[in-house]
Amino acid sequence: MADYTNLRKSFLARRFLLAILFLIPLFFGIGLRPAQAQATYPVYIVEYGDTLSWIAQRFDTTLDQLMTLNNIQPDDVLRPGDRLQIPSLEGMQGVLTTEYVTLGASLTSLSRRSQTDTAVLVKANRLTSPSELFIGREIIMTTQENGSYMTTMPAIKPGQSFLEASVLSGKNTWLLAEMNGLASPTMGMPMDTYYMPSTEENGSNLALPGVKSIVLDNLPLYQGDTFLIEVESDQPVTIHADLASIQPTFVDLGGVQMAYGGINALTEPGVYPLTMTVTYPDGSEYRFDQLVMISSGNFSIDEPLQVDPESIGTEEEKAENDKFKSVIAAVTPAQYWDGLWYSPAQDADCIISQFGSRRTYNDNPGLYYHTGLDLGYCKGTDVYAPARGTVVGVFPDQVVRGNSIVIDHGMGVYTTYMHLSEILVEQGDIVESGQLIGIIGTTGRSTGPHLHFEVDIQGTPVNPLTWLRREFP
């Protein structure tokens, strides 16, 4: 598009001309079908690096159709920010976005939220079955540009009708029924999720009485990833969750219950069930299941390591492993950290071995993986606490781990520091983010000076980089 403004003008001119052409028959009473809504198409906003053929392919259309609908000439140049209507997605409105399927989302709820017919959503996302809407899957949706969102309506309480709930929300009942695909307000059901226009976005797809929102955070999930389930409620509910056989412990932080879980780095990539049960004070229960996608961590495979055979799988090593496991087992019901974590060795460039890489020792067939992040010398040899916590383990001269420290950050989240040359804290110390706790060394099973930094959640090692790159919650 050499001159985008001109293109837009000519496009509008064409539209105007078309409008006149359509009006002429009406004046002469020839009667085009009246009230036939004009076809709507969603808008794709061109991003840096996009090409027309890539966009055509992505939305399952042809280059010709894309160029025709948007009046693009062969020598036009595509620019980031250009707006293209997508011919294959007729019936969708607004701006196309990709997002991840979140907890509780269904084809119906997505259709209500995006005000798009389910058939169009199915086509846009090439769905062949509703079960494909697993949590963490990327989906094509639309958003409106005028700052208005569709947000969940307060839950219909038992004994209440859609009519009452919608009146309480202060909106037009019939309009809300129509927006939610109901033939009439009497068709509304309790426990179903309805949407209403709002100026605020609401991440929750579930409408449970007394529960304001339930969110599964840190999507999409990968092998060795951290997940967080956050439940906001205005009455005391008991939550139980099971994701791929991980049952995270919920901690009540005053109106918000949070549970952190860790996905084992050896979990086969695939789709796993998440089951959640919400139990009310009167004993009544609400349970739902949804599938969650766990993607490959794309871990590398390290060269087989040659180490002293005496140091592999010994009684001493087992005892050491058991000791560390027991130290990190308890879930302290408080969150000690605040905000983004501080890098324990202060420079991301000095990573010498990533979390999750597959390892073999002495060509043994057994599969091991790297349970932490190895940091070499960075801006010195100092080791800092990444976040507030209590020192719960000070272990000098361990066979595998060398001089090591364990810190409890609360919520079942622990960090461990291995192979230190010096330990500068004591058991029971409360350390702050950025506090000096030790010096990098090469004690224990180590081939050179480095810090093995490990994050465990309820006993499962997770990728430490997640914690250094995003804030939890």
Ligand SMILES: [Zn+2]
């Ligand atoms: Zn390591």
